[in-house]
Amino acid sequence: MRIGELAKRSGLTASRIRFYEAxxxxxxxxxxxxxxxxxxxxxxxILEIITGAQRAGFSLDEIRHLLPVAPNAWRHEALLDGLKDKVAEIERLQTRLEQSRAQLLLAIDSIENGPGGLACADRAQWVLDRLRDDGARAG
Known part of the structure; x- marks a missing residue:
């Protein structure tokens, strides 16, 4: 099939297909x-695998190592290792995101519900101290 037909069927542009080929x-x-x-x-x-893997967060270099070396010639161990590594990376990212979320929620709560009557600079210092104390407890 020519590139125009492949582009139409895959939903990708011809230039994207050429990029993947290059x-x-x-x-x-x-x-x-x-x-x-x-x-x-x-x-x-193969294009469907590439676009799906990109949506799942794989880089092009990671995808390159997961694809079959020839049609129907999958490297099963490398594929499984790559998929497991990506799951572990996602779990680490989820942990960091949850920590960031907790810090932001604490900052919001500290700003909204902090002690009244403090000067702006003193209130900012109070919020920062609260965040630092929370970070020390979490670490």
Whole structure:
């Protein structure tokens, strides 16, 4: 299939497909005598894997190591290791995000419900001290 058809079926632009090809994510294709690229049927599902993996947070380099070396030639151990590594990375990110969320909520609460009558600079220092104390307890 030509690149226009592949673009239409995949929902990607032709330039995006060329980019993936240039970066070794999809197999280099044969060119016809007229110079048109001719993609095999596996190109569509490889593009679906690439876009799905990008949505899941994989970088192009990570994706490159997860893709089959040839159609239906998956490196199962490398694929499983890559997927497990991404889950662990997501869990670490979730932990950091939850810590950030807790700090922001504490800052909001401190600002909204702090002691009255303090000067602006003193109130800011009180909020910072409360955040620092909370961080020391959490660490």
């Amino acid at each position: 970066n070794g994510l999809i197999q280099a294709v044969e060119r016809r005598a007229n110079g048109y690229r001719d993609y095999g049927p596996e190109a569509l599902w």
